[in-house]
Amino acid sequence: MNRGRQIGISVSAAVLSGLLVYGVYLLQLRQIRLTETAEVVVPRQFVPAGTALEREMLTTLRLPSGAVTAEMITEMSEAAGLEASAPLGGGEPLLRWKLDKFRLLPRRGEATFQVPRDYVKSVSSGIRAGDRAIVYLSADGLASRRLFDEPVIVAAVKTAANQEIDNPKSSNLLSMAEGDKERMYASRRDANGSIDAVNLNLTEAQWLALDNACKDGAAKLVIAYDAASFGGEGETGS
Template sequence: MNRRRNLWISLIAALLSASLVAGLYQLQRIQMQREGTVAVVVPSRFIGAGERLTTEMLAYKHIPESAWAPNMLVDAAAAQGKETVIPLGAGEPILDWKVGSYYLQPKPSESTFQIPKEYIRSISNGIRAGDKVLLYASGEGAPRRLFEESIIVASVKSSGNVEIDNMDNPNLMSMADGDKEKMYASRREANGMIEYLNLNMTEAQWLELDGLCKDGKLKVVVAYSPDSLNVEVSGEETRS
């Protein structure tokens, strides 16, 4: 009886010892693999173009050093608060050009609508692409605010349907140089008479505006919003 029990104890001890050795080998193998890898920032799920990145959307993934490129983000803080330029697949390394602070593309729930000139009563002359505006209905009865939230301006154009630009610091030149700060500044400092206005709106917002203005009894007043003073630079809030 004792001999059989000792045999079982020896067998169990051998199995435990083998498991321990295998576990240590696996840990060493993982450690060696990680020493030859780089942790990069990836989306934790599919993210559509125009979405603003939050902590919950981001994760880290180890990739081989040979697959790493300098334009891959390795710090989640560099992506937080920015918007996606193009859709991002779950688990794919985020490249720096795929996110931006000054991006003007509509969110997934929005589209860019050009507001007909006959719908507009007045536009604040200081607005530029990237600004936030408030919309008011003016006409029969007391004026009223159309939407609780502010609306992002996608573009402002002249009578020639050309984007209003700063001649001393052309927006297109700044874009070609990859200088986002100068590109954004050129939009803000541009001078010109606004003839065409494009706004990023939801379908429901556009249908409401169109329904109010199409008979000509009400028109829209476009006012510059103080929210436009909050400009995001590298994920931090600053004053422009």
């Protein structure tokens, strides 16, 4: 009887000892996981909304793995070239919802200007918000010329009813985000109205040059679709 009791006590002690060892192992494993880190991309300093991110503006920061979420950007190549759609704090992990691929907001030093209708001679029918546009100046008796050296970003394209021109069943911007060029082309073809107003993101110097060239009515603008908006492919019509 005493022998059986001793065996029972020994077995119980062994089980308790095993549970204690296992508990210590779980605590150590949890501690290891808490000390594991992962790199996330952060701005070196404060970034205002509308700023296009460049590699030199970014760095990486190590955070505990448990604090890294799917919304945080972990690759520098993914962040470079995107635009801040909200202010970004220095050292703050970049969140995807705060970044935009299609630069509808004016960049630093720019503002969004609606081009007066009487300034415009023609607009490419396929132009949409988020596109790049080339602006030309056309005047009677003078050689036509390119007004700005570089293309400018189209912030909005609207109908006479002040509605954004797009295909309501298949958004052009959504197709751009998904890289679906066929659907992008279809959305431009099946858009919901004719262009009445174009908003462009311009610097102050660009707007003053445009206004001074057109305000007396002697010259008008030709706003052309830049094929680079379509990844190097596209059509321009007027």
